[in-house]
Amino acid sequence: MEPPVSVGLRDLAPALASLPLFPLPTVLFPGALLPLHIFEPRYRAMVRDALETHGVIAIVRVTDTEHLDEHGHPRIASVACAGVIVDHAELPSGRFNVLVRGRARVALEELPFGEKPYRRARGTVLPTPPGEATPSDLAALISAATAFTARVRERDATFELPVPRDAPASAVADLCAHHLILDARERQAVLETLDVGARVRRVTEALALQRLALSHDPREMN
DSSP, rough: OOOOGGGGGGGGGGGGGGGGEEEEHHHHOOOOOOEEOOOSHHHHHHHHHHHTTTEEEEEEEEEEEEEOOTOEEEEEOOOEEEEEEEEEOOOOOSEEEEEEEEEEEEEEEEEESSSSSSOOEEEEEEEOOSSOOOHHHHHHHHHHHHHHHHHHHHHHOOOOOOOOOOOOHHHHHHHHHHHHHHHHHHHHHHHHOSSHHHHHHHHHHHHHHHHHHHOOOOOGGG
């Protein structure tokens, strides 16, 4: 039996049986915004189809570009982020600029290719297990994010970390991961970490390691 979709995610329900997939080398997180420039014909078709129906696409990370399937497709992760197109502009060339807001983690069961020019999957929303991060773990995450953001601002004074005030720990971890974690494999691991406490600790550790790596980068000592 298909697990029910929570009330707050019912806008995703019409898309889950045949979820359009947009494979990318990066990871989108729930609550985050991702601007995209769509130029390939197959993905132009995907955007048009989404805009004419439910407005939902899934951003899924490409995990292996060397081993392709019989259709020439690279391997992709089995967990993605379903997002809603919240803004778009079709250009005279037929290309699109779109803005996607991440909505939920989804497990993917890829569908046979051929009905559409783009890949699709049956999506299942992954619920967050009961439990919350401890206040000390959340404080450690905020401290690590603040410290790493300060290093980023040394290079880009306009950089901001858009975390809403009083956001739950799950959202803080996701937005910190989206905006601050550099390695795509680590971002994917965070996306697949459903337990909130474990996710908060993982993001904290990743940011601490990134900051340590910067402090030992000779280019940072000039």
